[in-house]
Amino acid sequence: MTGEKIQKRKGIVHINHEYCKRCGICVNFCPVKNLEIRQQKLMELNRCIACKMCQRYCPDIAIEIEEVDEKTVGTGKSGHRNGG
Amino acid sequence: MDKESGFKRYLKLDLLPTPWCPGCGNGIVLKTICQAFDELDLPKDGTVVISGIGCAGRSAGFFNLDSVHTAHGRAIPVAEGIKYANDALHVVVVSGDGDLLGIGANHLLHAIRRKTNITVVCYANEIYAMTGGQASPITPHNTKTLTTPDGNPDYPTDVQFLFKHHNGYFARTSAYHLNHMKKCITESLEFNGFSFVEVRTMCIVNYGRRLGYKNSNEMLMHYKELYKINDYAEELAQDEIGIIKSSS
Numbered sequence: 001m002t003g004e005k006i007q008k009r010k011g012i013v014h015i016n017h018e019y020c021k022r023c024g025i026c027v028n029f030c031p032v033k034n035l036e037i038r039q040q041k042l043m044e045l046n047r048c049i050a051c052k053m054c055q056r057y058c059p060d061i062a063i064e065i066e067e068v069d070e071k072t073v074g075t076g077k078s079g080h081r082n083g084g
Numbered sequence: 085m086d087k088e089s090g091f092k093r094y095l096k097l098d099l100l101p102t103p104w105c106p107g108c109g110n111g112i113v114l115k116t117i118c119q120a121f122d123e124l125d126l127p128k129d130g131t132v133v134i135s136g137i138g139c140a141g142r143s144a145g146f147f148n149l150d151s152v153h154t155a156h157g158r159a160i161p162v163a164e165g166i167k168y169a170n171d172a173l174h175v176v177v178v179s180g181d182g183d184l185l186g187i188g189a190n191h192l193l194h195a196i197r198r199k200t201n202i203t204v205v206c207y208a209n210e211i212y213a214m215t216g217g218q219a220s221p222i223t224p225h226n227t228k229t230l231t232t233p234d235g236n237p238d239y240p241t242d243v244q245f246l247f248k249h250h251n252g253y254f255a256r257t258s259a260y261h262l263n264h265m266k267k268c269i270t271e272s273l274e275f276n277g278f279s280f281v282e283v284r285t286m287c288i289v290n291y292g293r294r295l296g297y298k299n300s301n302e303m304l305m306h307y308k309e310l311y312k313i314n315d316y317a318e319e320l321a322q323d324e325i326g327i328i329k330s331s332s
Binding site: 019052058060061 | 088092095105108109111112115300301
């Protein structure tokens, strides 16, 4: 992530880790490479543009996107969020 | 619930995760069927889902509706019986290609002939996936599977030709083309007569792996490259997806 241009964040990815099977379809569909599988766990990298491609193609209904306003969330918040 | 998650009311969310392998396309089809139900706002007490045996047959249990998990290949006769007993119900059959076109092909033939007003959604993964990857009736020619290690010597069944002389609704779609799939399923639910939707889905563990695909995403991208949409045509080529709707 270092050295890359910080994009405006427009969504929060809620990942249900109980449903997720880490197939990686969402990782490949994400146009801004916001999702990543690290240590057998799907992680979000805080640059979601709320295109909802991952939500649409997730076969396990494990992803839900919450559309947010940039001002209310801010940038650079660390860590992913659990949800679902 | 908002527009995008409204389909969840048709699912038993407490039974998830689904039993399918990571990367299986069945979940995408299950979700799209529920989205089509949601778009038409089908009543929960007026819709019945029937499934046969196989990977796809497991999906009936996940619908938050009345559902029947029938014997192998016998999903269509049960569905027809339910429809004849109570005509007001929306009857949907969800099953795989091995179940519908292999073991239950005879029932499919006669359901088309009788023009029973039911909808069949076929999860066509081109393989008998649950038993380990044997060649199914729609496995393409020269494809390597567990039972055909030197390539499939037979040619696949093309269901569209069964509809040629019996008015019905046939659609072929793929797991990549979500909007097209939803349109096909929605139209087939609205169609007055026998309707069949063949959804090409990916099976990575027992099929794609032997063909050299690294992951299920590669198979999805293969569908994107292979299939061209050709709606309301007279006949679909092998590399086309689309809808064949009889005029009357």
